[in-house]
Amino acid sequence: DVKVTQSSRYLVKRTGEKVFLECVQDMDHENMFWYRQDPGLGLRLIYFSYDVKMKEKGDIPEGYSVSREKKERFSLILESASTNQTSMYLCASSGHLYEQYFGPGTRLTVT
């Protein structure tokens, strides 16, 4: 079974802090994704990566950056957290059939 894990289920940070969200997949997938999910807005793609050290902006990249130094790990970075970044963050990965598998999510609260 594909397994996608995220470093934290719940996270509380202060405005202005630098925040790292980590995602690891164990299926040797080429593609990895970061989404955020908000009530009424659905899932929105922040960034994705189709290879190590390759990344592309999704629909809402502002205020975020990513890092993919190893194939199995994809990190989302909030350089200076703001209250409007309070959300559920979901990581996903996909292989050659493009079926996406999601992690359990990280509920981030920025106060």
Place this chain on the structure above:
Amino acid sequence: KQEVTQIPAALSVPEGENLVLNCSFTDSAIYNLQWFRQDPGKGLTSLLLIQSSQREQTSGRLNASLDKSSGRSTLYIAASQPGDSATYLCAVLVDSSYKLIFGSGTRLLVRP
């Protein structure tokens, strides 16, 4: 621009009923379509993946169909159970793209 719509937004049925969830998309140029389940506060669980060349996929009590020409997919759940209560999302992968376009979901409640 591809848009994905799911109807109804919410559905409440008694246990044991067979039910159909609907998904429609505006552009038939899709690579595949995926159905997911999401429990409150959790991530998405992949239920079924239908490639663009396929008409249907089955897994246990679930059957998903795809009609590209009409831009429609249905998820059929047989003999529903309270444990099926969740939000069901469909998503299409646009040709030559990595991006999944999601519908807004159908929130299902199966009453004991």
